Amino acid sequence: MDAFGDNFTSETDVDPAAEFLAREQNELAGLEDEIPPVVMATPVPVVSSTVEEPAIxxxxxxxxxxxxxxxxxxxxATRLKEKDIEEEIKREEWRExxxxELEEWYKHHAETTSKTKAxxxxxxxxxxxxxxxxxxxxEPGTEWERISKLCDFNPKSSRTSKDVSxxxxxILQLKQSPPPTLKA
Incomplete structure (x- = not known):
C-alpha cells in the first residue's frame, strides 16, 4: 500500500483545528493591549484521533x-425607555x-340601512x-302580455344560471302573436 502513497498511519499528522487556533492566537497576541478583553470561557481541548495536544x-x-x-x-437604556413610552402613547392615540372611526362608520351604516329599508x-x-x-x-287575450311582464328578459348570461334564451x-313570440283561444 505504501507504493500508492496512502499510508494512513503517520506520526507527522497535525490536527488542522489545533493548527488554526495556534495561528490565530499568534496573530491576535498583540491586540490584547489595544482592546480590553471580555471574560472568555475556557476553550474545550481539541483531541485528535492520533495526537493529543495540551489545552491552551x-x-x-x-x-x-x-x-x-x-x-x-x-x-x-434611557433612549430605549423613552421610545417605548412614545410608542405606547402613539398606540393609544391610534386606538382612540x-x-x-368605527363609531362614525357604524352610525353612517345604520343611517344608510334605515334609508334603504324605508x-x-x-x-x-x-x-x-x-x-x-x-x-x-x-281581459281575454292578454294572458301572454301579463306573463311577459313577470319574466326577466335581460339577456345577461351567467355561468351559474341555466340558459333560458x-x-x-x-314567450316573446307568444306575446306578439298569441295562439287562437279555444272556446268551450
Missing amino acids: PAPTVTKEEPEKIKIWREEQ AAKK TNRESAKNAEKQFVAEADEV RMRSI
Missing part, C-alpha cells in the same frame, strides 16, 4: 469596561382614532298596489 489556557484577565462604553449603555318598503307597497290593480283587469324567445 485562556487568559483569565478581567478588566473594567471603559467609561465611554458605560455612559453609552446608560444613554442607550380607530374607535372614533325605500324598499315604499317601493314594495307601490308594486303590490300596482299588481293588485292589474290583476283585476283580466329559448324560453325567453318563445
Whole structure:
C-alpha cells in the first residue's frame, strides 16, 4: 500500500483545528493591549484521533469596561425607555382614532340601512298596489302580455344560471302573436 502513497498511519499528522487556533492566537497576541478583553470561557481541548495536544489556557484577565462604553449603555437604556413610552402613547392615540372611526362608520351604516329599508318598503307597497290593480283587469287575450311582464328578459348570461334564451324567445313570440283561444 505504501507504493500508492496512502499510508494512513503517520506520526507527522497535525490536527488542522489545533493548527488554526495556534495561528490565530499568534496573530491576535498583540491586540490584547489595544482592546480590553471580555471574560472568555475556557476553550474545550481539541483531541485528535492520533495526537493529543495540551489545552491552551485562556487568559483569565478581567478588566473594567471603559467609561465611554458605560455612559453609552446608560444613554442607550434611557433612549430605549423613552421610545417605548412614545410608542405606547402613539398606540393609544391610534386606538382612540380607530374607535372614533368605527363609531362614525357604524352610525353612517345604520343611517344608510334605515334609508334603504324605508325605500324598499315604499317601493314594495307601490308594486303590490300596482299588481293588485292589474290583476283585476283580466281581459281575454292578454294572458301572454301579463306573463311577459313577470319574466326577466335581460339577456345577461351567467355561468351559474341555466340558459333560458329559448324560453325567453318563445314567450316573446307568444306575446306578439298569441295562439287562437279555444272556446268551450
